[in-house]
Every structure is written in C-alpha cells, then in structure tokens.
Amino acid sequence: MxxxxxxxxxxxxxxxxxxxxxxxxxxxxxxxxxxxxxxxxxxxxxQYKNKERHYNHKYNTVTRNRNDNRSEQYKFYRSKQWVGLRQATLDRDHYLCQYCKVIGKLTPNSKTVDHIVPIAYDQSLRDVKDNLVTICRKCHRQKTQWEQHYYGTGQNMTKRNVPEIKDIRRITILMYQN
Structure with missing residues (x-):
C-alpha cells in the first residue's frame, strides 16, 4: 500500500x-x-555518528541492562518466541487497542503488544498468550504509569505485594481514575 x-x-x-x-x-x-x-x-x-554510537551504547548497557532481571527481559523481547507471540496477539486483536475498545473507542493500527500483568512483576507470565493484549501508544503510556503506581515496577521502584489484576476492564477504569 x-x-x-x-x-x-x-x-x-x-x-x-x-x-x-x-x-x-x-x-x-x-x-x-x-x-x-x-x-x-x-x-x-x-558529528552525529559519534553521538549516536555513544547514546546507543549507554542505552543498551546502562539503561536496559541495569540489573540481571532487566537484562533477561531485554533478551526475551529479542527472541523468536516473542516475535511469534507478538504477531499472534496482533492478529487475534486485529491491530485494535483493547483498552480503548473497553471505553467504546476504536483505535486502529495499534502495533504495540503489552503484558496485562507486567513481566517485571511476574516473570512466569511473560509467554502466556492470555496475558498479552494489543495497546495504542496513549494507553500504553497511561498503563505504564498505573503499573508503576500499583505494582511498584519501573526504575528505582520496589515491587509491592498486591494482587494481580488480569481484567482489562478493571485496569482501564483504574488507569483513568488516577
């Protein structure tokens, strides 16, 4: 096209x-x-080659791999298994943001696949198809902020001992309440 x-x-x-x-x-x-x-x-x-090389080096070694757990997550997102899971999820959801769908809005061409329960919180759910959903950029930003608040995931945060929420409707309501 x-x-x-x-x-x-x-x-x-x-x-x-x-x-x-x-x-x-x-x-x-x-x-x-x-x-x-x-x-x-x-x-x-x-001039830009040197800056780009420095930025990529810092991003890949310091930011992404700040600890062993993050390093493992990064490797997972580069694996063939993830590529297959991601594509299967996009096909299943027809490239529509499932969080927008809950509030009655259709957001086509969403190409990001998100873990409902973040793998930073529960590593065992990283390759479970029922834990994957298509999400748009706006909802992804909102959900990431909500996850950091609720689960305590993110840089320099400590995980909280809270129950996992797997219902997209409930998460959407909680995301937009804050």
Missing part, C-alpha cells in the same frame, strides 16, 4: 506519495530540498 505525507510547502496541505516531498504544484522545490539535505548530511555525518 502506498505511503503518503504532506507537501513541505508552507501552507500547502496536499498529500504527496513517498518518496517525494512536494506536490505537483510545488515540485520545482524538490531538487533544491534534496540538495540541501545532502549538504547538511555530509556536514553533520561525522
């Missing part, structure tokens, strides 16, 4: 098919824009 984006001309709201940046009305600016991008990329390539 072809992808589209807006024309880069200020004030123009026409849609342009990738890889173009300007609509047919403003296409004369395309070559100039591409030349500017190449010029900028050449000028900044060395």
């Amino acid at each position: 072809p992808r589209f984006r807006r024309c880069r001309q200020r004030g123009c709201h026409s849609m342009v098919q990738y890889p173009n940046h300007y609509c047919s009305k403003h296409f004369e600016h395309e070559a100039e824009y591409l030349a500017e991008r190449k010029k900028w990329a050449r000028k900044h390539s060395e």
